[in-house]
Amino acid sequence: MQKLIDAYGRPLENLRIAVTRECNYNCIFCHLEGDPIGKPQKIGTMPPELTPYDYSIIAEAATKIGINGFKITGGEPLVRNDIVDIIDNIRKYSENSDISMTTNGYLLDIYAKKLKDTGLNRVNISIHSLNRETYYKITGVDGLEKALNGLEAAIENGLKVKINTSIVNGLNDREVMDLVEFAASKGVTLQLIELQPINSGSKQFSSLHYPLSLIENLLIKKGANVILRKLHNRPIYKLPNGAIVEVVKSYNNPLFCAGCMRVRLLADGTLIPCINWRKPGVNLLPKIRNKPRDIAIKNTINAFIEVNTLRKPYVLYNLNTNQYVSNGRNLRLKIPKKLS
Structure with a gap:
């Protein structure tokens, strides 16, 4: 079967999988992958809906339609005691395929070797500050040391590592260059993430949002060269000292949407086309449970085809009026050409 392409010419190549709604952290900006439940749940309060076997069906179906990248997330994926079986x-x-995971790192020192041996390629570790007090203010957990231990364990066991840092106005926005230097000293990429007004992130967005363009200007002044990553047209800044900084700017950004190649699987088994999606998705559970494997795979492929028809850029740009249009309301607007 050929790779799926949406109505805007964007291929479907990546599946982001939230394996749980539970988390051992309580970050002030958590978007919970767009899950309509709104916020992470406490450990033990919301058992997982999908089994490792269910994920094998989903992975096989996804591979058959050209998806070659899987991002495992949550909640916090490492709170699932069967996470190694899932991978x-x-x-x-x-x-x-490329299989990666986003984690807060608190439990990563326990799992790093098993995850690498089982087939995980990469890990994004959320370290929002190198200051213990600031880290606690952002995450609600005194876990900086544990996260740093997880970082070391990931590096030692051969996982490719990125540090994820969500920039929060008035909390860690002045730490960026310290984080750049720290990441460079570890030989890993620093990924800066702009806040999104989704779920917990919407409550104080106006006061917490910090535009990453300000940081990009700083990186350019320090002599960074810029390349574009295919996914989301993300800019990657390479500094003269060897530091690498990837910038994720999804807020009100048509270039980001134009380069989207993913759909999302929520922890309850619902496929959705976008983190901003607020309509019913496609529920996989009745399509795979108690079905022969070949039928379950066929049903899942059809579900991917269905959700692909729902994909559209959340933010479009009208080249005639120089205005952003959110929610894809005007389907005749043009997507900007990719930067060279």
Whole structure:
């Protein structure tokens, strides 16, 4: 089967999988992957809906329609005691795919070796500050040391590592260059993430949002060269000292939407086309439960085809009026050409 392409010419190549709604942190800006439940749940209060076997069906179906990248997230994926089995089942049915995980790192020193041995390629570790007090203010947990231990364990076990830092106005916006230097000293990429007004992130967005363009200007002044990553047209800044900084600017950004190649699987088994999606998605559970494997895979492929028809850029740009249009209301607007 050929790779799926949406109505805007964007291929579907990536599946972001939230394996749980539970988390051991309580970050002030958490978007919970756009899950309509709104915020992370306490450990033990919301058992997972999908099993490792369910994920094997989803991985096989996704691979058959050209998806070659899987991002495992949550909640916090490492609070699932079967997380290694989940990775194992995805890897068995998508041998050549890139499998990565986003984690707060608190439990990563326990799992790093097993995850690498099972087939995880990469890990994004959320470290929002190198200051213990600031880290606590942002995450609600005194876990900086544990996260740093997780970082070291990931590096030692051969996982490719990124540090994720969500920039919060008045809290860590003045730490950026310290984080750049720290990431460079560890030989890893620093990924700066702009806040999104989704779920917990919407409550104080106006006061907490910090425009990353200000940081980009600083990086340019320090002599950074810029390249564009295919996914979301994300700019990557390479500084003269070897530091690498990737910038994720999804807020009100048509270039970001124009480069989107993913759909999302929520922890309850619902496929949605976008983190900003607020309508019903496509529920996989009745399509795969108690079905012969071949039928379950066929049903899942059809679900991907259905959700692909729902994909559209959340932010469009009218080249005639130089105005942003959110929510894709005007389908005749043009997507800007990719930067060279």
